[in-house]
Amino acid sequence: MDQRTPAAPGRVVAVAVPLAMALAVLAGCTDGGAHARPGAASLRDPYFPQIGNGGYDVTHYGLTLDYAPATGRLQGTAEITARATQNLSAFNLDFAGMTVDSATVDGRRATVHRAGTELTLRPPAALGRGDTFRTVVRYSGAPRTITDPDESEEGWLRSGERAVGLGEPTGSMAWFPGNHHPRDKASYDIRVTVPTGLKAISNGELTSERTTAGRTAFDWHCAEPMASYLAMVAIGPYETKATRGSKGALPVYSAVDPTVAEDSADLVAAVPGIIAWGEKTLGPYPFSSTGVVIGQRDDSGYALETQNRPFLPGPTGLGTLVHELAHQWFGNSVTPESWRDMWLNEGFAEYTEWLWEEDTNDVPVRENFAEAYDDDDNWTFPPSDPPSAADISRAPVYGRGAMVLHRLRVTVGDDLFFSILRSWLRTYRHGNASTRDFTAYAEKEAGRPLGGVWNGWLYGKGKPPLL
Ligand code: TRP
Ligand code: ZN
Numbered sequence: 001m002d003q004r005t006p007a008a009p010g011r012v013v014a015v016a017v018p019l020a021m022a023l024a025v026l027a028g029c030t031d032g033g034a035h036a037r038p039g040a041a042s043l044r045d046p047y048f049p050q051i052g053n054g055g056y057d058v059t060h061y062g063l064t065l066d067y068a069p070a071t072g073r074l075q076g077t078a079e080i081t082a083r084a085t086q087n088l089s090a091f092n093l094d095f096a097g098m099t100v101d102s103a104t105v106d107g108r109r110a111t112v113h114r115a116g117t118e119l120t121l122r123p124p125a126a127l128g129r130g131d132t133f134r135t136v137v138r139y140s141g142a143p144r145t146i147t148d149p150d151e152s153e154e155g156w157l158r159s160g161e162r163a164v165g166l167g168e169p170t171g172s173m174a175w176f177p178g179n180h181h182p183r184d185k186a187s188y189d190i191r192v193t194v195p196t197g198l199k200a201i202s203n204g205e206l207t208s209e210r211t212t213a214g215r216t217a218f219d220w221h222c223a224e225p226m227a228s229y230l231a232m233v234a235i236g237p238y239e240t241k242a243t244r245g246s247k248g249a250l251p252v253y254s255a256v257d258p259t260v261a262e263d264s265a266d267l268v269a270a271v272p273g274i275i276a277w278g279e280k281t282l283g284p285y286p287f288s289s290t291g292v293v294i295g296q297r298d299d300s301g302y303a304l305e306t307q308n309r310p311f312l313p314g315p316t317g318l319g320t321l322v323h324e325l326a327h328q329w330f331g332n333s334v335t336p337e338s339w340r341d342m343w344l345n346e347g348f349a350e351y352t353e354w355l356w357e358e359d360t361n362d363v364p365v366r367e368n369f370a371e372a373y374d375d376d377d378n379w380t381f382p383p384s385d386p387p388s389a390a391d392i393s394r395a396p397v398y399g400r401g402a403m404v405l406h407r408l409r410v411t412v413g414d415d416l417f418f419s420i421l422r423s424w425l426r427t428y429r430h431g432n433a434s435t436r437d438f439t440a441y442a443e444k445e446a447g448r449p450l451g452g453v454w455n456g457w458l459y460g461k462g463k464p465p466l467l
Contacts, residue, residue, distance in 0.1 A: 036127070036128075038090040038092075039088055039092060046339070047338070050116070050170075051181050053179050055091050056127075058080055061078060061176070062188075063191065065191065065193070066215075069198065073141065076137075077136065077138050080093070089126045090121060093135075094119070098139050098174075101139055104135070105134070117173055146170060146173075151390075162299065168230075170229070172231050186228075187222060189219065189220070199236065199255065200235050202234075205288065207221045224286065226332070231307070232311055234255065238293075239257075240254065240255045241255075243272070255294070256293075257299075281359070289308050292324075292325075295312065301313065310324030329348075335431070337433060343400075343458075344434075346398045347397065373466065379463045383404065403457055404453065407456075419445070420446070
């Protein structure tokens with residue numbers, strides 16, 4: 001889809017530009033003037049080169065989403081606060097489908113151009129490097145479902161009056177425009193309005209719920225930085241429950257679809273205990289609330305570690321819940337620098353499941369390791385380098401990724417290993433990290449090179465022998 005709104009009156013070019021610059025200098029404006037250029041249209045992710053944009057850094061998203069389940073139509077407003085990292089004449093947002101109705105930058109109408117999933121906004125005056133600016137995009141339409149290279153579906157998943165917006169890896173651009181690369185994390189306020197009787201669940205804490213004229217608005221506030229692939233809205237006849245966990249302090253808010261409520265009770269009840277165990281094992285829980293959203297079976301073909309509260313497609317095993325909550329530390333707080341670093345999410349979450357099974361079910365980690373070692377699916381490629389975008393969530397990223405951690409543990413000993421895990425989480429808390437960051441960090445903490453672990457288990461093509 002391609003859209004254009006006319007630029008400000010044509011024609012004024014040759015004389016007006018130097019004049020405008022002179023006036024800007026007189027007025028002490030910091031705008032980029034002649035040195036401004038468009039921000040990059042990509043952050044050059046090795047697996048998803050179309051996502052992410054350069055030239056600015058988002059600090060906050062304010063999303064106002066009005067949803068009509070009967071038609072599947074969404075009316076949205078995205079208020080995006082960002083800081084320019086260069087003098088900017090124009091910049092891009094990632095956005096797939098729907099219709100852009102208008103866009104402003106700092107209250108002034110911006111020119112809109114769309115090509116594929118790139119939305120280019122050109123404000124009437126350039127933005128200066130370091131400036132904070134506010135973009136407002138109004139949009140509408142039926143948000144679409146996006147199919148991944150690996151055939152899984154994300155974006156907007158609708159089923160009757162229910163709908164769920166999920167993001168990993170590129171689905172969030174189907175329901176709001178943004179800088180949809182995991183490197184640009186931001187805080188969020190998400191307001192979802194639905195017909196009264198339905199609920200809307202999202203990330204962070206529910207700060208208000210107001211009904212007017214048969215529509216109820218749910219306001220969710222997510223203060224800690226969030227990568228956009230972890231944003232979620234779940235709309236449906238959810239049964240909700242708010243309690244307090246972890247030493248009575250951490251708010252726990254969970255929602256279950258009534259069709260699976262009975263079978264979900266044990267999972268919902270398990271959340272505070274898993275968080276408490278996580279705090280003991282990994283260190284402080286990184287967010288200001290937790291919980292779980294358990295949708296209908298088949299709402300999505302997978303569970304996702306959406307921030308604060310994971311989304312499960314119906315009641316899963318307890319191991320899956322442990323895995324998704326482990327991601328709150330590994331992935332959501334410490335977020336991959338690029339999609340190549342996916343094993344920092346999945347290998348670590350898988351290993352956390354092994355630790356949980358050892359602590360609570362008496363299954364020694366070495367048994368899970370041995371099982372993973374014997375599974376041919378784990379040996380098709382090294383976790384550091386999935387061959388394509390279709391492979392970033394395949395077995396080696398999980399199983400062999402977890403084996404890397406276990407080999408590190410066996411090599412440096414339990415005390416140092418757990419100290420590395422915890423201080424890694426502390427050092428990169430609410431940030432981004434790459435594979436190299438991790439190997440360098442572990443070596444610094446261990447005080448010696450650990451090539452013996454990385455070469456065979458993390459980087460090597462073949463299956464290292466067990467000595
Ligand atoms: N991250 C999810 C998990 O481990 C799995 C997943 C769902 C996924 N959708 C994805 C991974 C898309 C990569 C891409 O529970
Ligand atoms: Zn996972």
